[in-house]
Amino acid sequence: MRAFWxxxxxxxxxPVPAVGFDGPTAGRSLLCYPLVGLLLGxxxxxxxxxxxxxxxxxxxxxxxxxxxxxTGALHLDGLADCADAWVGGQGDRERSLRIMKDPAAGPVAVCLLVLILLLKWAALTALLERHDPSPLWTAPLLGRTAILLLMLTAEYVSPAGLAATWLAHADFRAMRWTVGAALLLALGLSGWLPLLAAGLVLWWLRRAALARLGGATGDVYGAAVELVETA
Known part of the structure; x- marks a missing residue:
């Protein structure tokens, strides 16, 4: 239970019970990410x-x-940092990583956040008019599963970043099983179309991150959550 909390x-x-932080618990907590998404849904x-x-x-x-x-806008912050880095970094890896560490949000980040929130609002309106609650469950589930997929398929390129401790103690074999179970659950809840849309968006983001950064960072994980949820 400590890993889940x-x-x-x-x-x-x-608010949750006080949980002492240690590497092994942090590594196991990654396996609970899809469950957290499902509960949010x-x-x-x-x-x-x-x-x-x-x-x-x-x-x-x-x-x-x-x-x-x-979520405390946690993942929106990652998306904003990626937007600024993608534009301001001009293809330079080190410059992009420096921009990601800057807490200020530029005009590109602000515009993207507004657009993402508008798209989410429009999508929520449409599904409510159809009386179809399944995307409310599936979107947060797939968003957190996207983090694990990036951890499995893209090198983490921020050694001093927060996720470094998590990844150092991660059980990648168990993570693959967790991802598989989460995808099967999402398929049962909403069918194959949301999975296809989420997969295409995540493929594009991973490709862009590899091209510009050589891998993923915590901000890229956050961007993945927001983009996959919106898809």
Whole structure:
């Protein structure tokens, strides 16, 4: 349970029991990421059911606000850093990595965040009008699974980054089984089309990260969550 609470503590802003941090627990916590995503989806679905009858566009705004608050905008921050680095880095690896460490957000990052949030709001409105709650479960599940897929397929290029400790103690064999189970669950919940869309987006992001950085960083993981959820 300590591994789960550590994953929940890192990926959400909900209060949890105090968990002592150590390398092995951090490594095991990675296996809980898809479960955290699924539980977030369950909370969103429950909120949607509780507020059933609210106009779709208003309920979509409420759900999106809850979504952002529940994660503390953690992954949006990664997406913003990637946007600035992609443009400002001009293809230079070291320059891009330096920009990612800058806490300030440039105009490109702000524009991208607005567009992503608008797309999420529009998508939520559409699914609420169709009375189809399954994407509320699938999107957060696939978003956190995307982190594991990048960890399995792209070198981590920020040795001093937060994820370095997690990866140093990761069980990659168990991670593959976890990813497989999460993808099968997503397939059962929403069918193959969301998986295809998420896969294409993640393939593009991984390719771009390899070309510009030579691998992935924590910000790339965050960008993957946001882009896959939106897809």
């Amino acid at each position: 550590l994953a929940w503590q890192f990926l959400t802003r909900f 369950g909370l969103l679905s429950g909120l949607a059911a509780w507020l059933a009858g609210t106009q779709a566009y208003l309920l979509a705004g409420i759900l999106l606000t809850a979504w952002v608050l529940a």
